[in-house]
Amino acid sequence: MPSGQGMFELLAITLVFLLAGYVKGVIGMGLPTIAMATLGLLLEPAQAATLLVIPSLVTNVWQFLAGGSKMATIKRLWLMLVFVCIGTWLGIGFLTSSNSAWPNIWLGSVLALYALVALLHPHFSMPPRYERRVSPLIGISTGILTGATGVFVIPAVPFISAMNLSKDALIQALGLSFTVSTIALAVGLGMNESLSKSDLTTSLLAVLPAMMGMYIGQKTRDGIEPMVFKKYFFGALLILGIFMALRSGLSLLFR
Numbered sequence: 001m002p003s004g005q006g007m008f009e010l011l012a013i014t015l016v017f018l019l020a021g022y023v024k025g026v027i028g029m030g031l032p033t034i035a036m037a038t039l040g041l042l043l044e045p046a047q048a049a050t051l052l053v054i055p056s057l058v059t060n061v062w063q064f065l066a067g068g069s070k071m072a073t074i075k076r077l078w079l080m081l082v083f084v085c086i087g088t089w090l091g092i093g094f095l096t097s098s099n100s101a102w103p104n105i106w107l108g109s110v111l112a113l114y115a116l117v118a119l120l121h122p123h124f125s126m127p128p129r130y131e132r133r134v135s136p137l138i139g140i141s142t143g144i145l146t147g148a149t150g151v152f153v154i155p156a157v158p159f160i161s162a163m164n165l166s167k168d169a170l171i172q173a174l175g176l177s178f179t180v181s182t183i184a185l186a187v188g189l190g191m192n193e194s195l196s197k198s199d200l201t202t203s204l205l206a207v208l209p210a211m212m213g214m215y216i217g218q219k220t221r222d223g224i225e226p227m228v229f230k231k232y233f234f235g236a237l238l239i240l241g242i243f244m245a246l247r248s249g250l251s252l253l254f255r
Contacts, residue, residue, distance in 0.1 A: 012042060013202060014209045017055055021210035024059055025217020026229055028171035029157070031210060032056045032178065036150045037111055037240050045103040046096045046194045049150035049185060053195075054203040055210035056182045062214075063175030073173050076163070080135035080142075080156065081177065085184040087143020092188030094148035101248045107149040108245030114153050115238035118230065124162035131163065142181070147188055152181035 020034035032052050039048035064070070095103050126134070142156040160173050189195050 009042070010202075013039070013051060013206055017206040018209040018213040021055070021059065021213025021215075022217040023213075023233060024063075024210075025214040025219075026221050026224060027226065027233070028063065029153075029174050029178070030233070031059055031214075032182070033111065033114070033151055033153060033237065036107060037237065037244070040104055040107055040244060044100050045107065045150060046189065046192075047199055049095060050189055050195055050199040051203045051206060052150065053182060053186045053189070054200070055206045057179065057186070058207050059210055059214050060175045060178040060182060062211075064172055064179055066172070066175075068172075069169065070172070073169065073176055076131070077135075077160070077173060077176055079132060080139040080159070081180040083136045083139025084143040084146065084152070084156065084177070084181055085187075087140040087145075088147040088152075088181065088184040089143075089188050089191065090140075091144035091147025092185075092192055095150055096189065096192040096194045101252050103148060104248035105245050105252075106145075107151060108241045108243070108248065110145055110149050110151055110154055111241030112238050112245065113241075114151075114157070115234040115241060117154075117158060118234040119238065124158055125164060126159065126162040128163075134159070143184065146181050146185055150185065152178060152185070156181075 016035055016038045017031075019038075020031040023030035023034055035052040035056070036045075036048055039051060042048075043051070064073075094106065097103065138155055138159045142152060142154065145154055146152040156177055157174065160177060161170065163170075163173070165173060186195070
């Protein structure tokens with residue numbers, strides 16, 4: 001039988017993935033971001049990344065397959081995604097290092113930057129003729145940050161958003177990008193022997209609350225004003241990211 005601390009940890013993980021799934025159901029993204037941001041306050045970064053692998057993979061495959069033009073999406077993103085994988089494997093040593101302070105500083109900084117960009121909502125537009133030229137740079141930088149933090153949003157999400165896709169095509173493209181990033185992260189963690197059986201079991205169990213949250217989010221999406229929801233979500237993420245970075249930075253200064 002799990003100890004009191006073990007039960008609290010299991011309950012916290014369940015609530016985190018329920019919330020993360022709900023946000024993903026409403027806006028089409030946010031599960032790994034919320035999972036890493038909140039679990040990073042309780043667990044080592046590599047352990048938190050391991051827990052998000054299976055729920056992130058299942059929900060993003062679901063999101064990608066729910067769309068229509070799958071091959072068109074793959075053809076448009078494949079080059080970026082190849083470099084995402086390469087970058088993730090180059091940066092994974094950061095996340096799995098024995099010193100958790102620096103990964104948390106990077107994680108908090110990336111979360112804060114991502115939230116700030118989303119709140120400012122700058123309008124980027126990428127002409128299709130430039131996509132192939134920029135894709136390797138976007139992919140490698142996103143991959144390195146994925147390997148270092150477990151979060152795969154910067155700069156891939158602004159780049160995909162700048163492709164002028166329809167709403168459904170954008171959600172599908174994000175699903176594909178997050179699916180490949182999750183697989184690359186899992187391979188990187190495995191290469192560094194950071195995938196324990198117990199954490200993978202917990203990750204598998206976390207699929208249920210993540211799917212429940214995503215289903216509820218999808219069902220309630222029409223009754224929610226997306227821009228208002230995003231404003232509060234990214235505002236909270238900005239505060240949390242700054243807090244994580246400062247807390248870990250101060251721990252380095254005063255240890």
